[in-house]
Amino acid sequence: MGLGAWLLASGSYVAWRKKPWIGDILMMIGILSVGLMMGVMWASLGRPPLRTLGETRWWYALCVPTLGLLIGWRFNTRAMAVPACLMGALFVAINLAKPDAMDKTLAPALQSPWFVPHVVVYMLAYAALGLSSVLAAWEWGKALKEKRALAVEDTDLAHRFVLVGLPLLTLGLIFGAFWAKEAWGHYWTWDPKETWALLSWGAYLTYLHVRARHALKPALNASLLIVGFAVLMGCWFGVNYLPTAQESVHTYTRMYEESAAASTADQKTADPMSAN
Amino acid sequence: MIRTLKPSHEEKPKQSQASDAVQKGFWEGKLGYAHSWLVVMTTLCMGTVLHLVSGPAPSNPLVLGVFGLPLAAAAVFVRLKRHSETAQWLAGIPLAVVSTAVALALALFGGVLPSSFWNSIGLPSLWASWPFLMVSLVVGTNLSAAVAKRAWPMTRQNALFLMSHLGLLITMAGGALSSVFIERCRIAIFPDVALNKAQTERGEDVELPFSLRLKEFTMENFPPTLSVAHSADDIKSGSHYAERGMKEKIRGLDLEVLQHIPKAVYDGKTFKEMPWKTAAPASLVRVSRDGMKIAEGWVTSGSVDVPATLLPVTEGEVVVMNAPKPKRFHSLVELTEGKETRELDVEVNSPARVGEWQVYQISYDEELGAASQYSVLELIRDRGVPVVFFGMFLVVLAACWHLWEGVGVKK
Numbered sequence: 001m002g003l004g005a006w007l008l009a010s011g012s013y014v015a016w017r018k019k020p021w022i023g024d025i026l027m028m029i030g031i032l033s034v035g036l037m038m039g040v041m042w043a044s045l046g047r048p049p050l051r052t053l054g055e056t057r058w059w060y061a062l063c064v065p066t067l068g069l070l071i072g073w074r075f076n077t078r079a080m081a082v083p084a085c086l087m088g089a090l091f092v093a094i095n096l097a098k099p100d101a102m103d104k105t106l107a108p109a110l111q112s113p114w115f116v117p118h119v120v121v122y123m124l125a126y127a128a129l130g131l132s133s134v135l136a137a138w139e140w141g142k143a144l145k146e147k148r149a150l151a152v153e154d155t156d157l158a159h160r161f162v163l164v165g166l167p168l169l170t171l172g173l174i175f176g177a178f179w180a181k182e183a184w185g186h187y188w189t190w191d192p193k194e195t196w197a198l199l200s201w202g203a204y205l206t207y208l209h210v211r212a213r214h215a216l217k218p219a220l221n222a223s224l225l226i227v228g229f230a231v232l233m234g235c236w237f238g239v240n241y242l243p244t245a246q247e248s249v250h251t252y253t254r255m256y257e258e259s260a261a262a263s264t265a266d267q268k269t270a271d272p273m274s275a276n
Numbered sequence: 277m278i279r280t281l282k283p284s285h286e287e288k289p290k291q292s293q294a295s296d297a298v299q300k301g302f303w304e305g306k307l308g309y310a311h312s313w314l315v316v317m318t319t320l321c322m323g324t325v326l327h328l329v330s331g332p333a334p335s336n337p338l339v340l341g342v343f344g345l346p347l348a349a350a351a352v353f354v355r356l357k358r359h360s361e362t363a364q365w366l367a368g369i370p371l372a373v374v375s376t377a378v379a380l381a382l383a384l385f386g387g388v389l390p391s392s393f394w395n396s397i398g399l400p401s402l403w404a405s406w407p408f409l410m411v412s413l414v415v416g417t418n419l420s421a422a423v424a425k426r427a428w429p430m431t432r433q434n435a436l437f438l439m440s441h442l443g444l445l446i447t448m449a450g451g452a453l454s455s456v457f458i459e460r461c462r463i464a465i466f467p468d469v470a471l472n473k474a475q476t477e478r479g480e481d482v483e484l485p486f487s488l489r490l491k492e493f494t495m496e497n498f499p500p501t502l503s504v505a506h507s508a509d510d511i512k513s514g515s516h517y518a519e520r521g522m523k524e525k526i527r528g529l530d531l532e533v534l535q536h537i538p539k540a541v542y543d544g545k546t547f548k549e550m551p552w553k554t555a556a557p558a559s560l561v562r563v564s565r566d567g568m569k570i571a572e573g574w575v576t577s578g579s580v581d582v583p584a585t586l587l588p589v590t591e592g593e594v595v596v597m598n599a600p601k602p603k604r605f606h607s608l609v610e611l612t613e614g615k616e617t618r619e620l621d622v623e624v625n626s627p628a629r630v631g632e633w634q635v636y637q638i639s640y641d642e643e644l645g646a647a648s649q650y651s652v653l654e655l656i657r658d659r660g661v662p663v664v665f666f667g668m669f670l671v672v673l674a675a676c677w678h679l680w681e682g683v684g685v686k687k
Contacts, residue, residue, distance in 0.1 A: 074683065103515055105498040105601040108624035163682030167675035174668045174675075183625050185460075185636045185656045187664060188451065190403050195387035202380040206373055213369040243390045 002037070003092040005030030006065060010085035013078055020078045027069050027085060034062045034092065047106045050119040053237065054095055059120070061091035063127035071128075071161065079157050083134040114179035122172035126232060128165030129204065132158040133229030136222040150218040158225055159211060166204045173197055192244035196235035203228040307365035312374035316414055320378060323410030332404045340456050343413055347445075350417045351424035358425060367421035375414040382408050412448075419445045436677055443670025450667055454660030462638065464650045465490040470612055474655055484655065486613040486630060488620075493607050495646040497600035499538070500557050500577055502531055505594055513598060518559045528565060529589060534572075535560040541582055547574055553647035556582040557600060563589050571595070580644055607637055607651040622653060632657045 009026035016022050038058055041049045049055040068084025139154040176197065177187040188194060207224040214220055239245060303311070333339060354363045365371060386394075386402035399405050423442050426434045461474035461482040472487035499517035504527045514524045514531070522533040539555035540547040547558040556579035563571040571589045577597040578584030587595040606623040611630060620628040620635060628635040634656045641648035 071683075103501075103513075104517065105603070108602060108604055111604070112625045160682065164679065167679035167682060170671060170675040171679075174672055177668060178665075181661070182627065185627065185634060185654055187661070187668075190386065190401065192387050195383055199380055199383055199387060202376055202383070206376055206380070209369050209373050209376075213373075239387070242388055244387060246390070 002030040002034035002061070003089050003096070005033060006085040006089040006092070009065075010082045010089070013081045013085070020081070023078070023081055023085075024069065027065055027081065030085070030088065031062065031066050031069070034058070034088075038062060045104045047104060048116050048119075050115065051106060051110060052103070053240070054099070056119065056123060056236070057091050057095050059123040060126060060130075061088045061095065063123050064088045064091070064131060067124065067127045067161075067164075068131060071131075071164070075157070075160065077157065080131055080135050080161075083138055084131060087130060087134060109183045112179050112183060114175055114182070118172055118175040118179055121168050121175060125165045125168035125172055126236065128161045128168060129232055130229060132161035132165060133225045135161065136225040140219070140222050150222060152216060152218050155218045155221050155225075158222070162204060162207065162211075162225070166201075166208060169201055169204065173201055192239050192242065192248045193235070195244075196231070196239045200228070200232045200235045203231045307361055307368075307370075309370045309374060311365065312371040315371070316374050316378050316411060319410045319414050320407050323405070323407035326406040326410070327399075330406075332399055333406050333409050335404070335456050337456055340452055343409075343416075343452065344449075346413060346417045347420040350421040354421045354424040355427070363421070363425065366418065367425040368418075371414070371418045372422070375411060375418055379408070379411045379415050382411060416445065416448055419448070436674060436681075439670050439677065440674035443667045443672075443674055446667030447664050447671065448667075450660045450663030450665075452660075453663055454658050457659050459657040460654065462652055462654050463488060464652050465607070465609065466650050467491070470610070484633075486611055488653070489610040489612075490651050491608040491610050491619065493605070493640060493646075493648050493651045495605045495640070495648070496603045497557075497646075498603045499536075500559075500597045500600040502526070502533075502559070502561065502575065503596050503598055504529055504531075504589070505596055506592055511596075518557070518561075518597060527593075529570075529593075529595075530564040530567075531595065532562045532564070533559045534562055540576065542576075542585075547576065552581065554579050554581040554644065557597065558582075558585070559597060561587055561595055563587065563595060580647070605637060605640060607653065609635075609651075609653070622651075632659070634658075 005026050009023045009030060012026055013020060013023040038049060041055075041058070049058065065084045065088040068080050068088075072078050072081055072084075135158040136155055139158070140150050143150045143154060176194070180189070180194075181187040203224075207221065207228055210224055211221050239248065350366055354367050357363045382402065386408075389402075391401060394401050394405075402408055419441055423438060423445055426437045426441070428434075459482070461476050461484075463471060463474035463484075465471060465488045467490050470487040470489040472484045474482045474484055476482060499519055501514050501516065502518050502524065503511050503513040505511040512527045514526045516522050516524045518533050518536055520533055520536045522531075522536075524531050536557070536559045537547055537549045538557050539549060539551055540558035541550040541552065541555050542548075542558075547560075556576050558574055558576035560574050561572065562569060571587055573587045574585055575587050575595055575597040576582055576585045577599040586597075589595055604623060606621065609620040609622055609628070611618055611620050613630070620630070622628045622635050622637045624637050627637075636654040636656065637651065638654045639652035641650060
């Protein structure tokens with residue numbers, strides 16, 4: 001339902017530009033359906049659905065259109081409405097195509113008051129920064145199509161999303177450090193996930209400083225936003241596939257899969273009563 | 277060379293300025309990105325040479341003191357010569373962008389290449405290498421200069437700038453303090469004896485000012501789940517807990533738990549409830565396909581006293597019970613300090629504090645699980661933490677302020 005509502009919303013924003021309220025209503029229907037689904041998931045799992053990559057994808061799917069709608073209302077623009085709807089729909093589609101095995105368990109290290117604020121703030125940051133990059137690419141594509149140079153105003157809205165996303169990213173990083181100190185005794189251990197979190201943060205900090213000095217170079221700023229988003233994706237998904245992933249204590253999905261495989265292997269080898 | 281941003285007309289006649297600009301040397305013109313690249317790359321090369329000559333950076337107060345000098349010097353210099361070109365550059369964005377970019381590029385290597393790679397080139401890790409530390413030093417120097425530049429006058433804009441930049445600088449300084457002065461050691465504690473000797477990572481003994489004895493180790497598990505497996509690599513796990521009455525469809529098979537014993541032992545014929553710490557969960561499972569029963573039997577994930585049991589369903593297809601995942605492990609510890617004895621509760625996410633030491637639950641005998649006869653604790657004394665947390669607190673305040681402005685500023 002969320003997927004359908006967001007696809008219809010993006011279509012309606014294009015078809016009825018003078019009646020954005022139609023798209024807004026459809027967008028809200030999508031937000032409510034995905035929000036409701038996540039509420040049911042939270043209740044049925046008996047823990048916050050924030051542990052696995054699939055679960056965080058649901059949060060992302062919810063946060064992007066929500067943030068898109070709220071910021072759109074705040075600044076009275078629907079420029080990001082279509083990208084927000086399409087991104088939300090894309091992440092719902094990914095989750096439907098690759099559903100997660102629902103697991104109710106939560107490792108002791110994750111049973112912390114920091115768990116929910118840390119992940120939710122990160123998801124909001126990812127949503128805002130993701131929208132900023134998509135908007136930058138969108139506007140750049142439009143400029144290329146119209147055979148003109150990217151104008152400074154074209155990147156204004158994308159920049160606003162960074163102004164929202166970067167502080168959230170900062171909070172997420174620091175909440176993580178406070179939590180790590182409680183759980184493992186070290187606020188920073190250069191774990192691969194931490195390193196990538198620092199890289200993402202650094203990439204957007206660099207963007208902010210470059211933008212502060214070179215606001216009149218929109219193409220440079222848009223490029224940095226796109227690079228920043230690539231690093232962000234590396235931190236969220238990519239790090240699980242890197243050689244360093246084995247050294248990370250943050251890849252809970254992989255740990256649980258390995259634990260299930262190990263359990264089965266043990267039972268196959270130590271199998272004295274399999275004929276019962 | 278220190279020059280002022282606005283040279284007086286008396287010093288240079290107006291008409292000669294254009295030709296002067298052409299004739300100016302590299303360091304005499306306006307300082308910017310080219311100069312930043314040169315300085316940062318030179319520092320990187322110096323770090324590399326230092327690494328080749330002396331190996332990884334030693335973690336000692338002398339190095340910390342030497343690293344503090346450029347930061348302090350930059351701050352003093354910028355305050356004294358605030359309007360000079362050099363001060364502007366030292367505290368400016370080009371140096372910030374270039375030094376951060378190079379530090380991040382190095383961090384990228386650290387985030388991609390595993391520790392085995394760094395070990396193979398004689399480094400415990402990238403983070404303790406001279407090149408990384410030297411580039412970080414440039415980042416710190418730039419930060420220090422920027423903070424000094426904006427420290428006065430205290431306008432609203434400067435206050436926000438200071439909160440974020442000074443917060444970051446303090447966090448970095450605290451991190452450096454931590455890396456030098458942190459004391460970490462581990463101790464395995466047992467029920468019968470009070471121990472006061474812990475070991476560092478390098479295997480050195482550390483005598484603690486108190487002794488610790490394990491009074492009780494408790495472990496709780498989540499109920500197990502069931503899986504249908506073709507091989508160790510081809511498993512489809514269910515999501516429902518194996519509890520009496522549980523029904524779940526996995527790989528086209530309908531599984532129903534007819535009976536579940538959370539702590540069971542095998543008596544040679546069947547499974548019976550036994551409240552031993554070494555007992556294992558066991559479920560009597562009925563397997564059906566399209567309403568037709570095809571197998572029924574006990575499955576258990578096993579323990580040291582109970583052999584693991586799986587239920588064959590079809591050729592090459594078995595129902596297994598996944599090992600229960602730990603929900604909580606907790607050590608009740610008796611601490612004796614002088615003549616005083618008290619109890620400590622230690623568990624993950626809830627460390628205990630003993631003076632300056634923080635005590636963390638780290639491990640236990642994983643083979644015995646709940647029946648573990650010992651508990652492994654980590655003791656940490658990190659005097660840099662208050663500094664780091666103060667810096668982080670400032671950054672959090674600044675982030676909230678930025679967020680407020682980011683949302684609040686109208687287009």
